[in-house]
Amino acid sequence: MAAGGATFHVDPAAAPGGDGSFVKPFATLAAARDGVRAARQAKRIAADEAVEIVLAQGDYVQTESFALDDRDGGLSAERPVVWKAAQAGTARVVGGARVPAGAFKPVTDAAVLARLPEEARGKVLCADVSKILPGTIPPMALAFGGTPTAPMLFLNHRFGTLARWPNADYTSFSKCVDHGAKIKMTPGGGSVNKPGAFIYSDPRAKRWNFAEGVWMNGYWTHDWDNHSVKAASYGAENGTNDVIRLAATIPYGVMGRTWGRKERRFYVFNLLDELDAPGEWYLDRARKVLYLCPQEGGLKESDEVFVATFGEPLVSAKKIAHVRFEGIAFEYVYGTAVSLAGEDVQLVGCRVACCGGTGVSLYGDRNAMRGCEVAQVGRAGVSAGGGDRKTLRRAESVFEGNRVHDFGVFQRTYAPGFGVHGCGITLRANVMHDAPHSAVLYGGNEHLFEYNNVYRVLLETGDAGAYYTGRDWTTQGNVLRFNYTHDLGAEGEMANTMGFYFDDCDCGDEVYGNVFHNVSRGIMVGGGREHPIRNNIFSRCLIGMSIDCRGMTWKHWNSVSVGGSSWLLEDKAKAFGYTNGVWAARYPRLADIMNDHPREPLYNPVENNIFIDCKQQILALGKEAPMERMAPIANNVVVNTRGTDGVKCASIDARIASGFTVLNGSTDAPCAFGFADAANGDFRFLPGAEILKVCPGFQLLPLDRIAR
Numbered sequence: 001m002a003a004g005g006a007t008f009h010v011d012p013a014a015a016p017g018g019d020g021s022f023v024k025p026f027a028t029l030a031a032a033r034d035g036v037r038a039a040r041q042a043k044r045i046a047a048d049e050a051v052e053i054v055l056a057q058g059d060y061v062q063t064e065s066f067a068l069d070d071r072d073g074g075l076s077a078e079r080p081v082v083w084k085a086a087q088a089g090t091a092r093v094v095g096g097a098r099v100p101a102g103a104f105k106p107v108t109d110a111a112v113l114a115r116l117p118e119e120a121r122g123k124v125l126c127a128d129v130s131k132i133l134p135g136t137i138p139p140m141a142l143a144f145g146g147t148p149t150a151p152m153l154f155l156n157h158r159f160g161t162l163a164r165w166p167n168a169d170y171t172s173f174s175k176c177v178d179h180g181a182k183i184k185m186t187p188g189g190g191s192v193n194k195p196g197a198f199i200y201s202d203p204r205a206k207r208w209n210f211a212e213g214v215w216m217n218g219y220w221t222h223d224w225d226n227h228s229v230k231a232a233s234y235g236a237e238n239g240t241n242d243v244i245r246l247a248a249t250i251p252y253g254v255m256g257r258t259w260g261r262k263e264r265r266f267y268v269f270n271l272l273d274e275l276d277a278p279g280e281w282y283l284d285r286a287r288k289v290l291y292l293c294p295q296e297g298g299l300k301e302s303d304e305v306f307v308a309t310f311g312e313p314l315v316s317a318k319k320i321a322h323v324r325f326e327g328i329a330f331e332y333v334y335g336t337a338v339s340l341a342g343e344d345v346q347l348v349g350c351r352v353a354c355c356g357g358t359g360v361s362l363y364g365d366r367n368a369m370r371g372c373e374v375a376q377v378g379r380a381g382v383s384a385g386g387g388d389r390k391t392l393r394r395a396e397s398v399f400e401g402n403r404v405h406d407f408g409v410f411q412r413t414y415a416p417g418f419g420v421h422g423c424g425i426t427l428r429a430n431v432m433h434d435a436p437h438s439a440v441l442y443g444g445n446e447h448l449f450e451y452n453n454v455y456r457v458l459l460e461t462g463d464a465g466a467y468y469t470g471r472d473w474t475t476q477g478n479v480l481r482f483n484y485t486h487d488l489g490a491e492g493e494m495a496n497t498m499g500f501y502f503d504d505c506d507c508g509d510e511v512y513g514n515v516f517h518n519v520s521r522g523i524m525v526g527g528g529r530e531h532p533i534r535n536n537i538f539s540r541c542l543i544g545m546s547i548d549c550r551g552m553t554w555k556h557w558n559s560v561s562v563g564g565s566s567w568l569l570e571d572k573a574k575a576f577g578y579t580n581g582v583w584a585a586r587y588p589r590l591a592d593i594m595n596d597h598p599r600e601p602l603y604n605p606v607e608n609n610i611f612i613d614c615k616q617q618i619l620a621l622g623k624e625a626p627m628e629r630m631a632p633i634a635n636n637v638v639v640n641t642r643g644t645d646g647v648k649c650a651s652i653d654a655r656i657a658s659g660f661t662v663l664n665g666s667t668d669a670p671c672a673f674g675f676a677d678a679a680n681g682d683f684r685f686l687p688g689a690e691i692l693k694v695c696p697g698f699q700l701l702p703l704d705r706i707a708r
Contacts, residue, residue: 005049005050005051005052005079006036006039006045006049006050006051006052007051007052007053007054008020008021008025008026008032008035008036008051008052008053008054009021009022009025009026009053009054009056010025010026010027010028010029010031010032010053010054010055010056010060011025011026011027011055011056011058012027012028012056012058012059012060012061013027013056013058014026014027015027016031018031019035020032020035020036020039025056028060029055029060029062029066029093030066032053033066033068033072036051036053036072036081037071037072040071047075048075048076048079049075049079050074050078050079050080050081050082051074051080051081051082052081052082052084053081053082053083053084054084054085054086055083055084055085055086055091055328056086056091057085057086057087057090057091058090058091058092059092059094060091060092060093060094061094061095061096061097062093062094062095062314063310064310064312065310065312065313065314065315065316066093066314066315066316067316067317068315068316068317068320068323069317069318069319069320070318070319070320070321070342072317072320072323073320073321073322073323073342074321074322074323075322076322077322077344077366079322080322080323080324080344081322081323081324082323082324082325082326083323083324083325083326083328084324084325084326084327084328085326085327085328085329087327088326088327088349089327089329089351091327091328091329092328092329092330092331093314093315093328093329093330093331094306094331094332094333095308095310095314095330095331095332095333095334095335095337095355096152096154096306096307096308096309096332096333096334097132097306097307097308098304098305098306099127099129099132099290099305099306099307100305101299101300101301101302101303101305102301103127103128103129104125104126104127104292104294104299104305105125105126105127106122106124106125106126107121107124107125107126107291109126112126112272112291115209115272115273116272116273116275116276117273117274117275117276119276120275120276120293123293123294124275124291124292124293125291125292125293125294125298125299126289126290126291126292127289127290127292128288128289128290129283129288129289129290129307130288132307133151133288133307133309137151137283137285137286137288138150138285139213139285140213140215140230140270140285142229142230142247142248143227143228143229143230143246143247143248143249143250144227144228145226145227145228145251145411146378146379146410146411146415147334147335147356147357147378147379147410147411148162148228148270148356148410150308150309150310150311150334150356151283151307151308151309151334152307152308152309152334152356153281153283153290153292153305153306153307154304154305154306154307154308154331154332154354155279155281155292155303155304155305156295156303156304157304157331157353157354157376158279158354158376159354159376159378159409160279160280160281160292161277161279161280161281162269162270162280162281162282163269163270163271163272163273163274163275163276163280163281163282163291163293164267164268164269164270164271164274164280165204165267165268165271165274166267167276167277167280169267170218170219170265170266170267171200171202171204171265171266171267172263172264172265172266173198173199173200173263173264173266174262174263174264175198175199176196176197176198176199176254176255177197177198177199177237177238177240177243178194178195178196178197178198178245178254179196179253179254179255179256180194180195180196180197180246180249180250180253180254180256194249195229195232195245195246195247195248195249195250196220196245196246196249196250196253196254196255196256197237197243197244197245197246197254198243198244198254198255198264199240199241199242199243199244200234200242200243200244201241201242205234205242205244207273208234208268208271208273208274209271209272209273210231210233210234212272213230213270214230214231214234214268214270214271215228215229215230215231215268215269215270215271216228216229216230216231216244216266216267216268216269217266217267217269217412218264218265218266218267219264219265219266219412219460219461220250220252220253220254220255220264220266221252221253221254221255221256221257221264222252222462222463223261223460223461223462223463223464223496224413224414224437224461224462224463224464225251225252225413226411226412226413226436226460226461227250227251228269229246229247229248229250230246230247230248231244231245231246231247232245232246232247233245261462270282272284272291275291275293276293277293278293278294278295278296279293279295280292280293281293290307292305306332306354308332308333308334308356309334310333310334310335311334311335311357312335313333313335313336313337313338313339313357313361314330314333314335314336314337314338314355315330315337315338315339315340316338316339316340317339317340317341317342317345318341318342319341319342320340320341320342320343320345321342321343321344321345322343322344322345323340323342323344323345323346324345324346324347324348325338325346325347325348325350326348326349326350327348327349327350328350328351329350329351329352329353330350330351330352330353330355331351331352331353331354331355332354332355333354333355333356333357334355334356334357335355335356335357336355336357336358336359336360336361337352337353337355337357337358337359337360338350338352338359338360338361338362339358339360339361340360340361340362340363340364340367341361341362341363341364342364342367343364343365343366343367344366344367345362345364345367345368346367346368346369346370347360347362347368347369347370347372348368348369348370348371348372349370349371349372350372350373351372351373351374351375352372352373352374352375352377353373353374353375353376353377354375354376355376355377355378356378356379356410357377357378357379358377358379358380358381358382358383358415359374359377359380359381359382359404359407360372360374360381360382360383361382361383362382362383362384362385362397362399363383363384363385363386363422364385364386364395364397365386365387365395365396365397366395366396366397367386367395367397367398368397368398368399368400369382369384369398369399369400369402370398370399370400370401370402371400371401371402372402372403373402373403373404374402374403374404374405374407374417375403375404375405375406375407376406376409377406377407377408377409377415378408378409378410378411378415379407379408379410379411379415380407380408380411380415380416380417380418380419381404381405381407381416381417381418381432382399382402382404382417382418382419383418383419383421384397384399384418384419384420384421384422384425385420385421385422385425386422386423386424386425387422387423387424387425387444387445387446388422388423389422389423389444389445389474389576390576390577391582392423392445392446392582392583392586393423393424394423394424394446395422395423395424395425396424397424397425397426398425398426398428399418399425399426399427399428399430400426400427400428400429400430401428401429401430401707402430402431403430403431403432404417404418404430404431404432405417405431405432405433405434405435406434406435407435408435408436408437412436412437412460412461413436413437413461413464414437414438414441415435415437416435416437416438416439416440416441416468417430417432417435417438417439417440417454417457418430418432418439418440418441418442419440419441419442420440420441420442420443420444420447421442421443421444422444423444423445423446423447424445424446424447425444425447425448426447426448426449426450427440427447427448427449427450427452428448428449428450428451428452429450429451429452429705429706429707430452430453430707431452431453431454431707431708432452432453432454432455432457433453433454433455433456433457434456434457434459435456435457435458435459436457436458436459436460436461436489437457437458437460437461437464438457438458438464438465438466438467438468439454439457439466439467440452440454440466440467440468441468441469442467442468442469442475442478443469443472443475444475444478445474445475445476445477445478445508446476446477446478447477447478447479448478448479448481449467449478449479449480449481449483450479450480450481450482450483451482451483451702451705451706451707452483452484452706452707453483453484453706453707453708454466454467454483454484454485454486454488455485455486455487455488456487456488456489457488457489458488458489458490458497459489460489461489461497462494462496462497463496463497464496464497464498464501465497465498465499465500465501465503465524466485466488466497466498466499466500466501466519467480467483467485467499467500467501468498468501468503469501469502469503469506469509470501470502470503470504470506470526471503471504471505471506471566471567471569472506472507472569472572473505473506473507473508473528473569473570473572473573473578473590473593474507474508474572474573474576474578474590475506475507475508475509476507476508476530476586476587476590477508477586477587478508478509478510479509479510479512480500480509480510480511480512480514481510481511481512481513481514482512482513482514482701482702482705482706483514483515483706484514484515484517484703484706485499485500485514485515485516485517485519485522486515486516486517486518486519486681487517487518487519488518488519488520490519490520490542494520495520495521495541495542495543495616496520496521497519497520497521498519498520498521498522498523498524499514499516499519499521499522499523500514500522500523500524501523501524501526502523502524502525502526502528502531503524503526504526504527504528504550504556504567505526505527505528505550505551505557505569506526506528507528507529507530507531507590508530508531508587508590509530509531510531510532511523511531511532511533511534511536512532512534512535512536513534513535513536513699513701513702514536514537515536515537515539515683515701515703516536516537516538516539516541516544517537517539517540517678517681517683518539518540518541518681519538519540519541520541520542520543521541521542521543521544521545521546522536522538522541522543522544522545523536523538523544523545523546524545524546524548525545525546525547525548525601525604526548526550527548527549527550527551527552527554527599527601527622528551528601528604529589529600529601529602529603529604530589530590530603530604531603531604532603532604532605532607532631533545533604533605533606533607533609534605534606534607534608534609535607535608535609535697535698535699535701536609536610537609537610537612537683537701538609538610538611538612538614539612539613539678539681539683540612540613540614540615540678540679541611541614541615542614542615542616542617543614543616543617543618543620544609544611544614544617544618544619545606545618545619545620546617546619546620546621547601547604547606547619547620547621547622547625548601548620548621548622549600549601549622549623549624549625550622551598551599551600551601552599552600552622552624553622553624557569557599558570570594570598573590573593578590578591579591589603597626597629600626600629601622601625601630602626602629602630602631603631604630604631605631605632605633605634606619606631606632606633606634606636606659607632607633607634607635607636607697608635608636608695608697608698608699609636609637610636610637610639610691610695610698611636611637611638611639611660612639612641612672612675612678613639613640613641613642613678613679614638618638618652618660619633619636619652619653619656619660620653621653621655621656625655627655632659633656633659634658634659635659635695635697636659636660636661636695637660637661637662637663637691637694637695637698638652638660638661638662638663639663639665639672639673639678639691640662640663640664640665641665641670641671641672641678641679642665642666642667642670643664643665643666643667644664661694661695663690663691663694673689673690673691673694674686674688674689674690674691674692675689675691683701683703684703685700
């Protein structure tokens with residue numbers, strides 16, 4: 001018994017039947033949970049005592065979800081239940097079965113060797129996994145938008161790669177013979193689709209065994225939609241050669257009204273015929289033989305090979321309160337790693353890695369996640385929610401000082417580092433990097449995003465934002481301040497990826513004191529309103545920022561027949577009673593929107609911003625913009641370090657030119673006008689910086705507080 005509370009010990013090396021003491025620890029997490037419940041019921045510890053469960057070094061292997069409920073929480077924030085590693089990072093909760101290195105042998109089956117790429121013969125190993133994977137292994141699904149059908153393989157703290165070609169990046173096609181798009185509307189109103197088909201003339205396809213199964217992952221129509229689908233056939237169709245026909249429908253068909261580049265990208269996977277790169281694997285699901293191409297030097301006894309199958313969260317809790325997890329690693333799981341819902345639930349200094357689903361799902365009020373790492377995640381890094389939008393009750397949950405990276409491994413789009421929902425959630429000083437799509441997707445009210453560092457996201461996608469929200473008037477009261485967004489993926493010269501993207505008439509985001517560097521387009525205001533944009537730095541963007549007028553020109557606006565139900569902007573607002581009560585009091589201009597030119601992008605002041613070396617445009621403003629009702633565009637500064645050299649659109653739109661002061665250096669005498677090294681991302685101001693004299697309203701940014 002610790003002073004002021006009770007302490008229990010767990011050790012995976014302990015014998016069964018322990019009592020939780022230091023001498024006879026529990027052997028499993030379930031035993032510890034049940035032991036604490038029993039001790040409380042027997043009144044050996046009081047219900048209001050703090051409880052600490054200390055996990056010794058080792059792997060806590062789960063064959064099913066480790067579940068907690070309302071019996072397992074603490075009484076208050078001062079008397080919590082704490083699950084903690086005795087030494088941070090040494091206790092690991094694992095959701096898969098280990099395949100010993102000794103189980104792998106060189107491939108000797110002549111038929112298998114004949115199918116392997118020549119350069120891989122003699123390198124690929126195989127193992128019988130029938131004991132590890134009892135029962136029938138289900139076939140790979142015909143089509144899916146995220147995680148492949150179980151099992152999943154992990155190798156040394158990373159996902160194994162289902163044997164694929166190309167080994168990196170994508171191949172492409174540009175000719176479609178059947179879009180597979182919507183062909184009619186049924187009487188009930190639903191759409192009918194059919195699988196599409198395209199021409200792929202690369203001779204590589206002739207080596208693939210389509211009868212056994214060829215799966216393809218691709219951006220089939222849009223650069224913001226990615227799906228996996230099986231091929232039904234390959235060959236001639238109606239006199240056309242080299243046609244690959246899909247075995248199932250995919251949401252937008254094949255090359256149907258494509259946005260972005262014409263060529264459509266895909267790769268093939270789950271092919272024994274393409275098992276040739278270190279880290280690749282293939283499972284013969286009928287024979288239960290696992291094939292693996294190890295790293296150079298072969299497979300060592302110390303190498304970790306894990307296979308995971310169960311789809312429930314590795315750790316789950318519902319309606320729990322005052323519980324904290326400290327210094328624990330959660331790893332190797334097919335589904336979500338940690339799914340917690342309740343009040344005052346905290347993860348502190350934990351590591352979540354190698355999970356096929358979402359890394360962490362944390363919902364409820366007054367929750368926190370601090371100093372954690374989330375990496376190698378199949379879907380979203382962290383899903384966060386809480387509060388009550390109808391009453392605008394704030395969750396007051398905080399996600400601070402976390403590093404989230406290498407997410408969206410399987411679900412390549414709309415699987416962000418952080419997905420934020422509800423009301424009153426703070427993301428502070430987090431680092432997010434290396435992902436194919438967005439870093440932050442959010443909806444709701446009164447969220448605060450500050451001091452975050454986002455880079456190397458949007459690496460594969462277009463028409464997307466590092467921070468994205470869209471198509472909703474009611475996402476009001478959000479603040480994005482002092483964030484550093486830089487070095488993003490880009491669609492060539494199309495400026496089709498954004499730092500902040502307020503899409504499709506979205507409203508209500510304050511943007512202050514942010515830095516955008518090496519970003520295709522810093523900010524995109526897609527026809528919405530109530531986005532004050534002040535005191536930001538836009539450096540080396542193709543386009544600094546845009547405000548368009550799609551609400552005035554698109555037939556989608558508030559139309560179910562053209563845009564579908566998601567475009568019924570007024571109906572979404574009515575669901576919250578936006579003209580009355582707390583909503584009308586908090587957001588009076590929203591309450592009056594239908595009487596105030598609702599299709600126009602009003603109340604978007606652009607003031608005291610600095611634009612440095614933006615190549616194509618400073619501020620792209622829709623030609624339909626109602627200038628007489630627009631918010632001020634004033635006191636901004638444009639810096640052309642080398643003058644107009646390399647700047648296609650050095651002139652400012654005449655309608656707003658008075659809102660910008662232009663400072664030009666020259667090719668012979670480049671000038672940053674007071675930044676330490678803006679070209680390389682150092683935006684500290686030097687003493688006496690000329691730019692601050694030209695833009696006296698600009699406030700110095702707390703750059704030292706931004707996460708690194």
